[in-house]
Amino acid sequence: MVRRFSTLCLCVCAFLQAAQAHAEIQVGATSRVITPDPLLPISGGMGVPKPASEKRGELTARAIVIRKADVSVAIVSLDLLGFPSVLGDRVRAKVNRIPAANILIGSTHTHSAPECYAFPDGKGGHTGDLKYMDLVCDRTALAINEAIDRLQPAWIKIATGEAQGKIAYNYYAPDLYDRRMNVIQAKSPQGKTIATLVNYAVHPEVLGNAIGICSPDLVGPLYEQLAAQTGGMGLFMNSAQGGMVTADNRNLDQPKDTLRGYWHDARSWEECVRIGKLMAGEALRIVNDAPEQKDPALFCDSLAVRFPVESDLMWAVVTGSPLKYPHNDDRSITARINLVNLGTAQILTMPGEALPNIGFYLKRKMHGTQNLLFGLTNDAFGYILTKVDFHSFPRYDYISRTSLGELTGEILIDQALEFIKKSPMPDH
Numbered sequence: 001m002v003r004r005f006s007t008l009c010l011c012v013c014a015f016l017q018a019a020q021a022h023a024e025i026q027v028g029a030t031s032r033v034i035t036p037d038p039l040l041p042i043s044g045g046m047g048v049p050k051p052a053s054e055k056r057g058e059l060t061a062r063a064i065v066i067r068k069a070d071v072s073v074a075i076v077s078l079d080l081l082g083f084p085s086v087l088g089d090r091v092r093a094k095v096n097r098i099p100a101a102n103i104l105i106g107s108t109h110t111h112s113a114p115e116c117y118a119f120p121d122g123k124g125g126h127t128g129d130l131k132y133m134d135l136v137c138d139r140t141a142l143a144i145n146e147a148i149d150r151l152q153p154a155w156i157k158i159a160t161g162e163a164q165g166k167i168a169y170n171y172y173a174p175d176l177y178d179r180r181m182n183v184i185q186a187k188s189p190q191g192k193t194i195a196t197l198v199n200y201a202v203h204p205e206v207l208g209n210a211i212g213i214c215s216p217d218l219v220g221p222l223y224e225q226l227a228a229q230t231g232g233m234g235l236f237m238n239s240a241q242g243g244m245v246t247a248d249n250r251n252l253d254q255p256k257d258t259l260r261g262y263w264h265d266a267r268s269w270e271e272c273v274r275i276g277k278l279m280a281g282e283a284l285r286i287v288n289d290a291p292e293q294k295d296p297a298l299f300c301d302s303l304a305v306r307f308p309v310e311s312d313l314m315w316a317v318v319t320g321s322p323l324k325y326p327h328n329d330d331r332s333i334t335a336r337i338n339l340v341n342l343g344t345a346q347i348l349t350m351p352g353e354a355l356p357n358i359g360f361y362l363k364r365k366m367h368g369t370q371n372l373l374f375g376l377t378n379d380a381f382g383y384i385l386t387k388v389d390f391h392s393f394p395r396y397d398y399i400s401r402t403s404l405g406e407l408t409g410e411i412l413i414d415q416a417l418e419f420i421k422k423s424p425m426p427d428h
Helices: 002-021 085-093 130-149 219-230 269-288 312-320 356-365 394-401 408-422
Strands: 026-033 060-068 071-078 103-107 155-162 168-170 180-187 193-200 233-238 245-247 250-257 262-265 298-308 332-342 345-349 370-374
Touching: 026 130, 026 193, 026 233, 060 130, 060 233, 060 298, 071 130, 071 233, 071 298, 085 103, 085 130, 103 233, 155 269, 155 370, 180 269, 180 370, 193 219, 193 269, 193 370, 219 233, 219 269, 233 370, 298 408, 332 408, 345 408, 356 370, 356 408
Parallel strands: 071 103, 193 233, 345 370
Antiparallel strands: 026 060, 060 071, 155 180, 168 245, 180 193, 250 262, 298 332, 332 345
């Protein structure tokens, strides 16, 4: 009897070791609702938020944690306009099982949620709700910690493909946008989907804050469709969508200005559902035939980058917000960018809204088989454009004023390329 028991134990141990050898990476995922109750005014950018009288869908904080050996990375997406590093650091302080520098916190950039910048109003006050910001920080930390608790062996599928259909366009120049969608899907060795991450450049502003609806916009239906079709959690990370890659909710049979190429648009929840479901379908189509990476490498590093703040408007936010944004004596701020290698993919974060041409260039210089850019991640300091685009024509006046300065894009590109050059190569 003892010999049979010993033999059984040896067999179980051998089975577990074999399973671990084929699933050395672990993934956990979960979400928390961050919709304010009662509703708060919603923000579409700098300026006074507009009252919200109803909600469509729930605002959420979503976290995917990836662990291999002694390397852990958290990827977090918040249904917010932006989430500055001063709040991100509050979240990181509540998570002690992952290095703070390995917690990547981005925002979907919905224009139908309360603002978390606390923009100064010029009258000694600000436009944010500090208690709501505390709630977001608390629930985001809870989501990350629970994702850690849910870590389980996983296989990874990664793919890049052109998203088909009427999803996005560039409001300033309709054809100037990146049609490529990146998808990372984690599954258990038994085939159950844990999470699907969708990386794509688009403003979730079908509704906009003038409609008076608190909503994750098109991202909500994207998540619902992913969950319905896979049984796992969805997570959206925006990309280089600045200036102005937005949701394609144009009514193409209702031109507004035929000479300049502007249309009237559909600002309805039904249009959010159409685009979100289309995105989910395209993401699953793109990743469907991707090979399973059963033992992918995992690497994460970070770099502090100093950006001068030339914009008086942006400097007023940095120095006037009650959040007390960290800044340097030489009128600059320091933002963190991350570089992550996951199997055949390479991921680079950007602390704002980079214009599409910057996105195209950086992806071309990155070293992954799949190259992902996470915009509005670790910080959200306005638009990132190159010096040749800065104040180049009237359409760029607003994005130039709400950029840190003329050299922001050049600094990001130079620092990112050097960072990539010195880092390990992803799998191939």
